[in-house]
Amino acid sequence: MSQLLAGKTALVLGVANRWSLAYAIAQAFAREGAKLILTYQGDRQKLTVEEMAADLKAHRALPCDVTKDDDLAQLTNELKHDGTVLNSVVHSIAFGDLSRPLAETSRGSFAQALDISAYSLVAVAHQTAPFMAGGGSILTLTYLGATRVVENYNVMGVAKAALEASVRYLASDLGPSNIRVNAISAGAVKTVSARGVRDFSKMLEAAAHVAPLRRNTDPAEVADAAVFLASDLGRGVTGNILFVDAGMQIMGFARSEQC
Numbered sequence: 001m002s003q004l005l006a007g008k009t010a011l012v013l014g015v016a017n018r019w020s021l022a023y024a025i026a027q028a029f030a031r032e033g034a035k036l037i038l039t040y041q042g043d044r045q046k047l048t049v050e051e052m053a054a055d056l057k058a059h060r061a062l063p064c065d066v067t068k069d070d071d072l073a074q075l076t077n078e079l080k081h082d083g084t085v086l087n088s089v090v091h092s093i094a095f096g097d098l099s100r101p102l103a104e105t106s107r108g109s110f111a112q113a114l115d116i117s118a119y120s121l122v123a124v125a126h127q128t129a130p131f132m133a134g135g136g137s138i139l140t141l142t143y144l145g146a147t148r149v150v151e152n153y154n155v156m157g158v159a160k161a162a163l164e165a166s167v168r169y170l171a172s173d174l175g176p177s178n179i180r181v182n183a184i185s186a187g188a189v190k191t192v193s194a195r196g197v198r199d200f201s202k203m204l205e206a207a208a209h210v211a212p213l214r215r216n217t218d219p220a221e222v223a224d225a226a227v228f229l230a231s232d233l234g235r236g237v238t239g240n241i242l243f244v245d246a247g248m249q250i251m252g253f254a255r256s257e258q259c
């Protein structure tokens, strides 16, 4: 059977463990024949990510803390050294202190959440676009909390709003180079990052009752949508926020006994 990403090279940032959405995406990309380059934030993650890279038969695993310009420059040096031509970049990175309501968020926490979760997409796009000479796809991950108030999502909602606006502006800037920029708005999935949202398990339970498909989102569904966007099938799609959330985003008020 033909593979949708055969002959394509993908850089995937944000594989922390086997529960990461980036891991599901990397698995699906490997299944579809992509050559993978993974990144990890620092030495703490090096061994784990190298093990996963070996399982996925990835070409390389490289360090990259997106808050450090030197790390981003080093990453591009490595790509240059390898003579890499990239077709796809997956940015699956976020961090913020969600312990307080937005109204009580400090300047420092606000800046940190926006830097790691939104600006990093701009920085990554800037550094990697030159490696997409024939065009390509940049994909990030967002959440409904960007446009609706989701209890306990706090400053991350503001960061995701900035991320989604960045998707649109980057799509406009990079479109003339045939580089498409999109986001998948994933439904809630239990990952390490998600555990930072207070009462996340209750949120999952409620979503499974309320979402039109009456279930939670499977990371493999997010990954298959990522394959579509990275492949030639997605060639006409840019600046888009694609919801893969069992339909949760269309729901307004839900009967209280359902959740």
Ligand code: NAP
Pocket (backbone or CB within 6 Å): 013, 014, 015, 016, 017, 019, 020, 021, 022, 040, 041, 042, 045, 064, 065, 066, 067, 091, 092, 093, 094, 095, 116, 141, 142, 143, 144, 185, 186, 187, 188, 189, 190, 191, 192, 193, 194
């Ligand atoms: P995850 O496995 O914890 O992934 C988050 C990743 O961000 C980790 O690999 C983490 O690396 C990385 N990261 C944080 N700070 C970084 C930095 N300074 N430099 C480089 N990497 C950094 O959780 P996930 O749920 O898969 O999250 C992936 C993306 O999906 C995030 O953008 C998240 O907001 C989004 N999303 C998640 C859900 C959900 O319900 N899980 C729903 C919608 C959207 P370390 O582990 O090394 O810190």
